[in-house]
Amino acid sequence: MIRLISIFVGLGFAGVALISLAFGAYAYATDEPVAHLPYKKPEKVDFSFNGPFGKWDYGQLQRGYKVYKEVCAACHGIKFVSFRDLADLGYTEAQVKAEAASWTVPGIDPDTGEATTRPGLPTDPFPEPYPNNVAAAAANNNAIPPDLSLMTKARNDGSNYVASLLAGYQDEPDPEVLAEFPEAAPGPGLYHNPYFKNLNLAMSPPIAIDDQVAYDDGTKATVRQMSEDVAAFLTWTAEPSLIKRKQTGWPVMIFLLFATVLAYLSKQQIWSAVKPKKD
Template sequence: MKKLVTSILSLAMVAGIGIGSAFAEEAAGGEHAGGTPHFPIHKPRNVDWSFAGPFGHYDKGQLQRGLKVYTEVCAACHSMNLVTFRTLEDLGYSDAQVKAFAANYEVEDGPNADGEMFTRKAIPSDHFPSPFPNEQAAAAANNGAAPPDFSLIAKARGIERGFPTFVFDIFTQYQEGGPDYIYSLLTGYEEPPAGTEVAEGTHYNPYFASASALAMAQPISDDQVTYDDGTPQTIDQYSKDVAAFLMWAAEPHLEGRKRTGFMVMVFLAIFTALIYLTKKSVYANKKH
């Protein structure tokens, strides 16, 4: 009976995967046949991240390089309003280095004794300041579209992977959709294919999640940011480093979460084994 049930479940799973794949192919074919585009045109490329998997961890050297790319390139348009300077100590910086880094920024404070707001040098407890005074100013400076805040962008920009891939992701613990998307977007700018119309002021990128082109031009180029550790100064490397940094900004406690999760799974495995052995011992001499 057990073998029969197992066989039925196995056949049902195989059939479900086959039907899901067929539906996915039919949907894709319908989109192309009907001329209705599906975005992104290309799925994000998978990158071998150090923080992937159940034992993943952040590469502090990569995070420091990513911070440099963000500071010298991305910070001109994108804020990180939820990230404080003091958390940079997690990247391997000393307290003195964090204080010196924060002092490069000015933040608004107040009111003072006269009831007026004033600016001062930032301190470690301050958040990264926005490059614009308000969202309207940000939109006015960027063709009407305010650049998104980068604090949680790596968790907010994952692309739906579809069936049956998302089922396998449960077992592989794939959670790097955001960094994969950021990397693919930054390295995905190219000339539009023949017959593709791109609106004036936009730039073709088949990895963009909302359309075939976006208002942001390629933001970075080779040798634009100087690395002190000898790491290649290429668009590809810059994109990986800043994507990893943004993942850390969105989930700074990832390593602790994975350690705790692993210990919980070990505990549950041992607990289950003890319950099974206890059950066998209790009922060993019982007649059924």
């Protein structure tokens, strides 16, 4: 009896699966294809960390941090990064302490127990620009700015995507695109960017003019340069161990190759005395 019930239950599941497959095939065959908005793929940037032998350009990372601090930090946090992590960018201990102290972080008054603010310490994470999502949405046309700690890992081809997006704002879509896709026109409170999948986003161009940030090393701060620098910095925040992982990978590959050759020679040695039988 139990076996008979099991057979009927199995047939029921199989029938449901076949019906679902039939409906799905019918919908696929009859539905008209959806026309996707013609967004652009990110432009390739020759970052120093690209490729198997890539390295960090610490000058670029420091410039990118300055762009983040002076431009992006007003709306976007990097909550998974602490001030002491800046030592990995080539800053000295004294510079890290001074940099942390230049930020204001939430604190507690030891006398009253009330919430207050204080200068940052190296052990503090970077502060959030807004106390909560409600305040963030209220200050940004109901759009909540995302945290940027892992942004280059969360987006396909993240480093190139961030650099292209920041430098790719346009006043309006190309006439050909607008003629074919009228919905590509930016609505109220939106800004056109061909590298964004919806072509329009709520974030106004954060990097709008050259020399918006004054670089300490004398590098010309063009819109493209600042965009690439902050993209490199956000690549580091998302994966600070990127270069160490690449450097570790080569010895591991060499060891595995050596172990494979050694295992093959051992097999040859062990089975060398065994002669195959003749028919």
